[in-house]
Amino acid sequence: MTKSTITYADNLEPVSFTQEELGWLPWLEPFPADELTERHWAGLVDASRAKSPYFLLLARDPDILQARTKTDKDIFYNTSSGLPRAERELSATATSRYNGCIFCASVHSRFATQFSKRKDDVQRLLDEGIGVEIDTRWSAIIAASIALTATPGEFEAQHIERLRAAGLDDIEIVDVINGSAFFNWANRLMLSLGEPTRPAPR
Numbered sequence: 226m227t228k229s230t231i232t233y234a235d236n237l238e239p240v241s242f243t244q245e246e247l248g249w250l251p252w253l254e255p256f257p258a259d260e261l262t263e264r265h266w267a268g269l270v271d272a273s274r275a276k277s278p279y280f281l282l283l284a285r286d287p288d289i290l291q292a293r294t295k296t297d298k299d300i301f302y303n304t305s306s307g308l309p310r311a312e313r314e315l316s317a318t319a320t321s322r323y324n325g326c327i328f329c330a331s332v333h334s335r336f337a338t339q340f341s342k343r344k345d346d347v348q349r350l351l352d353e354g355i356g357v358e359i360d361t362r363w364s365a366i367i368a369a370s371i372a373l374t375a376t377p378g379e380f381e382a383q384h385i386e387r388l389r390a391a392g393l394d395d396i397e398i399v400d401v402i403n404g405s406a407f408f409n410w411a412n413r414l415m416l417s418l419g420e421p422t423r424p425a426p427r
Contacts, residue, residue, distance in 0.1 A: 239327050239423050242351035244334045244344070247327065248422035249415070255281035270294040282418060297411075300403045301336075308393070308400035311341035312366055316404035318347065319370040323355050326412035328421040333408070365391040369398075370405035377406075 230252050239247060255278045256265065266272060268287025271294070274280040283290040301317070304310045314337035321330035334351055338344040346359050355371045358364050365387045373380040380402075388398050 245424040247331045251282045251419040256284040308397040313404045316370045317408040319367040320374045320405045320408040324412040362391040373405045374409045
């Protein structure tokens with residue numbers, strides 16, 4: 226049976242980057258939540274994600290979803306060593322800002338703010354874009370993330386040297402690369418499967 230694309234004629238997509246919580250509408254039918262099997266629950270990894278239409282859509286291939294989610298969690302939650310969580314989220318935010326993924330940028334900018342307590346600096350990245358200069362360390366992370374996102378082959382020794390000069394060690398540099406690389410892929414997936422919605426009225 227051919228699956229038809231879902232459209233939302235009344236949805237007014239957000240047009241600016243924000244730290245507010247946005248919604249997301251899928252263009253394909255998500256897997257029905259009441260039909261989730263043990264395999265699907267294993268694929269979701271985190272049971273609370275069954276409330277998300279995005280993860281329910283990805284649950285149509287639960288094995289791939291499980292690999293994707295475990296990779297995501299290891300990159301962003303495994304902070305016993307390496308880059309602080311705030312700066313992993315900064316890398317994801319910069320990547321999402323460059324790729325034009327307003328939804329992903331909203332999620333990860335909120336996390337960057339939560340863990341850094343630097344809301345104004347995070348907002349500057351959203352407002353001013355990828356050329357923003359914040360401070361030596363954050364600007365180096367943003368620049369490296371954008372270079373890897375724009376054209377991976379243009380991520381060169383100069384970016385590594387700038388990160389080292391800003392105080393990052395090798396493990397922290399790998400975390401910058403992982404955060405940017407993962408969201409360079411994740412943005413494209415989200416942008417091709419649905420559309421964001423504006424914040425709910427307060």
